[in-house]
Amino acid sequence: MNCPACKELMVVLELDDVEIDYCIRCQGIWLDAGELELLLENSHRRDTFLSSFQVEINAGEKKKKCPMCRKKMNKLSLPGSEQDSAQRQKKILIDGCPGQHGIWFDRGELYETLKKGGLTPSDPVITWLREVFRDGLSE
Numbered sequence: 001m002n003c004p005a006c007k008e009l010m011v012v013l014e015l016d017d018v019e020i021d022y023c024i025r026c027q028g029i030w031l032d033a034g035e036l037e038l039l040l041e042n043s044h045r046r047d048t049f050l051s052s053f054q055v056e057i058n059a060g061e062k063k064k065k066c067p068m069c070r071k072k073m074n075k076l077s078l079p080g081s082e083q084d085s086a087q088r089q090k091k092i093l094i095d096g097c098p099g100q101h102g103i104w105f106d107r108g109e110l111y112e113t114l115k116k117g118g119l120t121p122s123d124p125v126i127t128w129l130r131e132v133f134r135d136g137l138s139e
C-alpha cells in the first residue's frame, strides 16, 4: 500500500495482533478499520472517545485519498481534553475514509490520538510508539 501523503510504499509494523502501515519517509501511519479500536483496548473511555470524532467540512487542510479505494478522505477532528488548555489549542485533524476503510495519521498524530483516547503513558502501545518515533514526539 502506498502512503496517502507522499505516495511512498509503506512498510508493515506489527504491534500485538495489529498490523500498522507505516511510511518511513513522512512517518505517517495508516490503520485499517477496527485497528484504532484494538489499540485503545485498555482505555476506559474508548467508546465515548471513538464516537465523538467529528467531520470538519472546512478544515483548510488538503484532502488526502484513501490508499485502498482512492476516494477523498474526510477530515475528522478529535474532541479536546477540557482540563488541558494546551491540548485544546492544538486541534488534531485525522483523515478517515468515507467508505470506512481506515484512518490516516500524520506524523505524531496517532500518539496524540491515543493519549487523548485515554491510554496512560505506561500503556504498552504508548511505549511502543515512543520507541518507534524516538524523536519528534512531545511528552
Ligand SMILES: [Zn+2]
Residues within 6 Å of the ligand: 003, 004, 005, 006, 007, 008, 023, 024, 025, 026, 027, 028
Ligand atoms: Zn508518506
Ligand SMILES: [Zn+2]
Residues within 6 Å of the ligand: 066, 067, 068, 069, 070, 071, 097, 098, 099, 100, 101, 102
Ligand atoms: Zn477507502
